[in-house]
Amino acid sequence: MAANTGRSGIGMQGHWVVTGGAGYVGGHVVRALHRAGVDVVVVDDLSTGLAGRLPAGVPLLLGQVGDRRVLDACLPGAGGVVHLAAQTSAPGSVRDPLAHYRANVGDVVTMTSAMAEHGIGRLVTSSSAAVYGDVPGSDRRAETDPLHPQSPYGTTKMVGERILADLVVCGLSSVALRYFNVAGAGTQVLADNKVGGLPLAVLQARRTGEPVPVHGLDHPTPDGSAVRDYVHAVDVASAHVAAVELLLAGSQGAAVYNVGTGIGSSVLDVLRVAAEVTGGPVPHRVHGRRPGDPSHAVADVSAIARDLGWRARHDLRDCQHSAWEASGGPLPSHAGGRLVATG
Numbered sequence: 001m002a003a004n005t006g007r008s009g010i011g012m013q014g015h016w017v018v019t020g021g022a023g024y025v026g027g028h029v030v031r032a033l034h035r036a037g038v039d040v041v042v043v044d045d046l047s048t049g050l051a052g053r054l055p056a057g058v059p060l061l062l063g064q065v066g067d068r069r070v071l072d073a074c075l076p077g078a079g080g081v082v083h084l085a086a087q088t089s090a091p092g093s094v095r096d097p098l099a100h101y102r103a104n105v106g107d108v109v110t111m112t113s114a115m116a117e118h119g120i121g122r123l124v125t126s127s128s129a130a131v132y133g134d135v136p137g138s139d140r141r142a143e144t145d146p147l148h149p150q151s152p153y154g155t156t157k158m159v160g161e162r163i164l165a166d167l168v169v170c171g172l173s174s175v176a177l178r179y180f181n182v183a184g185a186g187t188q189v190l191a192d193n194k195v196g197g198l199p200l201a202v203l204q205a206r207r208t209g210e211p212v213p214v215h216g217l218d219h220p221t222p223d224g225s226a227v228r229d230y231v232h233a234v235d236v237a238s239a240h241v242a243a244v245e246l247l248l249a250g251s252q253g254a255a256v257y258n259v260g261t262g263i264g265s266s267v268l269d270v271l272r273v274a275a276e277v278t279g280g281p282v283p284h285r286v287h288g289r290r291p292g293d294p295s296h297a298v299a300d301v302s303a304i305a306r307d308l309g310w311r312a313r314h315d316l317r318d319c320q321h322s323a324w325e326a327s328g329g330p331l332p333s334h335a336g337g338r339l340v341a342t343g
């Protein structure tokens with residue numbers, strides 16, 4: 001479907017379809033694949049995505065993953081699929097579980113059925129650290145740990161992985177990437193446009209003066225606040241390139257890898273780094289712990305380092321700095337770091 005661009009990089013066996021390629025993670029992934037010499041065709045309904053995130057020359061097929069006509073238009077001749085489109089909110093999945101099951105389970109079935117019919121046997125997909133849930137007494141999550149998702153969202157991602165494992169007998173080779181907390185921006189246009197994650201919320205608090213909530217200072221962690229593994233979107237993107245390379249090299253079966261830094265940062269660390277990056281304190285207010293909120297969720301990244309030769313190159317400061325720059329950078333000097341209109 002797409003012409004080979006002649007860029008150097010991964011040897012080509014057809015174009016790769018990237019669903020959700022206009023999204024926050026997708027925009028970074030598409031750019032990284034494009035740079036690696038992969039011909040990419042994006043399928044996106046732009047429900048949360050932005051067409052402006054796509055590099056010039058990357059075709060966008062505007063439509064839904066659940067629509068077979070859309071898949072039948074882009075799959076013929078494809079070398080593989082990177083499936084990122086999803087319903088992505090854990091709290092939202094508690095309010096509307098069916099929307100999450102339809103998108104994150106139903107669309108995986110539709111996609112893999114269509115791939116089988118078109119003879120396409122390589123798939124890289126987004127999973128999430130939400131599949132682990134809270135594991136009391138365990139700091140680091142390894143791929144072999146038991147899974148106890150605590151939201152419908154986490155359950156849908158776990159079921160999505162199981163579908164891919166069951167389809168190995170049908171000839172599907174897959175890599176599911178369990179991202180931890182994705183943050184940062186490769187460029188301004190690629191920045192996250194969703195609200196919800198702590199790193200963006202603290203930066204927003206610096207601009208607006210509205211205190212960001214800190215959920216609990218009584219966690220069993222060194223400073224009492226919850227610990228997470230923040231991984232830069234640029235690093236998440238390079239993990240996808242490594243996964244595509246693995247599949248193109250002939251890897252078979254259903255692999256699952258954590259994508260994180262292996263380093264834990266507490267909520268208070270995020271506030272401290274944001275204060276350094278933005279040049280002033282972040283207004284915050286301490287609330288009680290949220291039920292089901294894990295105290296400590298950090299990736300064991302030994303498997304992805306061993307099998308894919310991948311490791312994160314950016315730290316929390318890089319995440320915060322790039323997101324701050326992407327959101328407009330320094331506050332006006334007269335603002336004194338408080339109560340500033342976002343503009």
Ligand SMILES: NC(=O)c1ccc[n+]([C@@H]2O[C@H](COP(=O)([O-])OP(=O)(O)OC[C@H]3O[C@@H](n4cnc5c(N)ncnc54)[C@H](O)[C@@H]3O)[C@@H](O)[C@H]2O)c1
Nearest residue numbers: 020022023024025045046047048049064065085086126182
């Ligand atoms: N951002 C994170 O921290 C994080 C962490 C773990 C896992 N993930 C997973 O990564 C993937 C991407 O997340 P994101 O943060 O980039 O979200 P996003 O909302 O920015 O991107 C999702 C993209 O998919 C598109 N889309 C949604 N439903 C679609 C459909 N039915 N058909 C076609 N396109 C559709 C949207 O328009 C958007 O471009 C998701 O699978 C998400 O569950 C994200």
